[in-house]
Amino acid sequence: MTRVRAGLTTERVVQAGAELADELGFERVTPTELARRCGVRTASLYAHVKSLQDLKTRIALLALEELADAAAAALAGRAGRDALAAFADVCRDYARQHPGRYAATQFRLDPDTAADSAAVRHSLMLRAILRGYDLAEPDRTHAVRLLGSVIHGYVSLETAGSFSHSAPSTQDTWVWTLDRLDALLRNRPAP
Amino acid sequence: MTRVRAGLTTERVVQAGAELADELGFERVTPTELARRCGVRTASLYAHVKSLQDLKTRIALLALEELADAAAAALAGRAGRDALAAFADVCRDYARQHPGRYAATQFRLDPDTAADSAAVRHSLMLRAILRGYDLAEPDRTHAVRLLGSVIHGYVSLETAGSFSHSAPSTQDTWVWTLDRLDALLRNRPAP
DNA sequence: CCGGATTGCCTAATGGCATTAGGCATGTAC
DNA sequence: GTACATGCCTAATGCCATTAGGCAATCCGG
Numbered sequence: 001m002t003r004v005r006a007g008l009t010t011e012r013v014v015q016a017g018a019e020l021a022d023e024l025g026f027e028r029v030t031p032t033e034l035a036r037r038c039g040v041r042t043a044s045l046y047a048h049v050k051s052l053q054d055l056k057t058r059i060a061l062l063a064l065e066e067l068a069d070a071a072a073a074a075l076a077g078r079a080g081r082d083a084l085a086a087f088a089d090v091c092r093d094y095a096r097q098h099p100g101r102y103a104a105t106q107f108r109l110d111p112d113t114a115a116d117s118a119a120v121r122h123s124l125m126l127r128a129i130l131r132g133y134d135l136a137e138p139d140r141t142h143a144v145r146l147l148g149s150v151i152h153g154y155v156s157l158e159t160a161g162s163f164s165h166s167a168p169s170t171q172d173t174w175v176w177t178l179d180r181l182d183a184l185l186r187n188r189p190a191p
Numbered sequence: 192m193t194r195v196r197a198g199l200t201t202e203r204v205v206q207a208g209a210e211l212a213d214e215l216g217f218e219r220v221t222p223t224e225l226a227r228r229c230g231v232r233t234a235s236l237y238a239h240v241k242s243l244q245d246l247k248t249r250i251a252l253l254a255l256e257e258l259a260d261a262a263a264a265a266l267a268g269r270a271g272r273d274a275l276a277a278f279a280d281v282c283r284d285y286a287r288q289h290p291g292r293y294a295a296t297q298f299r300l301d302p303d304t305a306a307d308s309a310a311v312r313h314s315l316m317l318r319a320i321l322r323g324y325d326l327a328e329p330d331r332t333h334a335v336r337l338l339g340s341v342i343h344g345y346v347s348l349e350t351a352g353s354f355s356h357s358a359p360s361t362q363d364t365w366v367w368t369l370d371r372l373d374a375l376l377r378n379r380p381a382p
Numbered sequence: 383c384c385g386g387a388t389t390g391c392c393t394a395a396t397g398g399c400a401t402t403a404g405g406c407a408t409g410t411a412c
Numbered sequence: 413g414t415a416c417a418t419g420c421c422t423a424a425t426g427c428c429a430t431t432a433g434g435c436a437a438t439c440c441g442g
Contacts (some may be wrong), residue, residue: 008390027218032428043430044391054431108351118267138359142367145345145354149368150337160299163336168329176333177340185376199419222400234401235420243400388439399428408434412414 008038010048014058021059021100024108029056029100032127056107061117063101067094068118071125080132081182082153087129088151102155123148133185141187150181199229201239205249212250212291217298218249219289231332233319247298252308254292258285259309262316272373273318273325279369286346293346322375334376341372 016037021029035042049055067153074086095102109117124146135143143168154177157163163170207228211224211252212220220245226233259283285294300308317335326334345368346355354361 014328030428040390041392043393043426043432046430047390052212099424106347116302132203138363139367141359142364145348145361145364145367146341146371147343148353149348150341151344153340153347156297156335157336157340157343157349160297168332169240170336173333173336176330177337180337180375183378184371189377198442207418223398232421233399234403234422237401383418384440384442385438390435390437392433392435394432394434396431397429400426402425403423403425404421406419406435408417408419410415410417412416 008040008044008048010058013038013045013048014055014062017055017059018062018098018104020103021104023100025135026056026059026103027102029059030132031055043150046125056104057109057113059101060104060107060109061113063098064118064122066098067105068121068125069092070094072121075125075128081130083129084147084182084185085175085178087125088147088174091151092155092158092174095159099159102159130185135185147181150177199231199235199239201249204229204239205246205253208246209253209289209292209295212265212295213289214291217247217250217291220250222246247295248300248304249293250292251298251300252304252309253290254295255309255313257289257292258296259312259316261285263312266316266319272369273322274320274339274375275373276369278316279338279365283346283349283365284343286350290350293350321376326376338372341368343378355379 013034017029017034020037021036024033029052031045032042032053038045040150046057060067070106071087071090074090075083078086081094096117121142126147127140129147130140154174158170164175192356198205204225208220208225211225211228215224222236223233225246226236229236234276240249262278262281265281266274269277272275300310314335320338321331321334325333330359349361354364
């Protein structure tokens with residue numbers, strides 16, 4: 001009885017893990033189920049990935065990269081409200097198309113890993129978007145945090161189904177929100 | 192050898208579970224560890240709680256109640272920016288003092304359970320806060336969703352440590368954010 | 383082609399976990 | 413003081429993550 005090798009690599013395993021996360025949810029990614037998908041026994045995964053923790057970390061890093069790449073592409077040649085909307089849309093679309101990967105994005109990384117991750121590109125891009133608005137420090141940092149909060153909060157609540165499926169549509173709320181954020185950033189604070 | 196009874200009830204178990212969540216994190220709440228804390232063998236918990244799922248659901252419902260009660264108390268006699276800040280502060284403070292319970296707040300409940308939970312009081316309170324601003328539908332609903340997004344997003348990111356511990360302080364960002372949100376809700380949209 | 387080194391995947395074992403079944407002892411009511 | 417109810421127990425099951433060690437498929441120098 002001659003056996004066939006699956007030919008796995010760390011990359012392939014992590015990729016399959018990301019797909020599994022999108023289908024079942026990030027917290028349900030499990031070596032047992034992932035091995036089933038890869039056509040391999042559970043123990044064999046440990047040749048490519050140190051542990052479940054390691055696997056989840058790698059999925060998180062992959063998701064952060066993908067999201068940062070997509071955002072960078074969408075941001076090219078845009079400024080002001082256009083740039084803001086492009087960035088925010090990329091995040092929302094990514095979360096809808098890849099819910100498990102988006103959830104992975106919030107996985108707690110240890111500080112060193114996080115510092116080397118694409119997470120830093122995200123905050124750099126947010127700062128770049130704010131170049132289109134006339135904000136000095138510390139307002140610029142406040143604004144970075146605000147944008148991060150709104151986008152992350154909105155996307156989390158929407159994907160969790162917290163916005164009841166009634167009128168008005170979440171799409172309408174989304175553009176309304178971006179409009180108001182844009183206005184908020186353009187206007188000087190009232191006295 | 193005469194044995195002593197612990198005298199557990201469902202309430203006591205859930206309360207201990209909430210404390211455990213705050214200490215170890217909501218996702219690390221486990222019948223085994225909870226039993227240890229209650230001075231009882233693991234199997235004995237199942238007389239008071241149907242399953243781990245049931246336990247987590249009950250912790251989530253407890254947290255939603257506590258948070259809604261605190262918010263309702265803080266909201267009494269306030270309107271406008273005062274009310275907005277009071278509500279938002281209650282959420283942030285609760286998340287800081289009870290991180291595990293706050294995380295439980297985001298636990299996915301089945302729709303029937305959610306409809307009977309204190310979650311509905313939360314959205315009613317948000318709508319009530321917006322009575323202090325001059326918003327007609329659908330803007331009012333948009334604004335409810337925006338407030339929920341900002342508060343939840345900010346609190347999540349701050350507790351996750353996403354706001355690097357550098358200047359300006361997160362407290363400064365918090366009041367800046369509430370100021371700007373208040374202004375955003377008071378001003379009519381620009382043409 | 384061929385023999386040996388490499389290594390990808392296997393089986394087997396361990397220990398932890400959630401959950402269920404059934405028993406015994408502790409409290410309660412007559 | 414006997415009888416019932418029930419709070420907690422021990423024991424067993426089956427799933428999971430992880431590790432150790434073995435075998436066979438591939439690769440590589442002749």
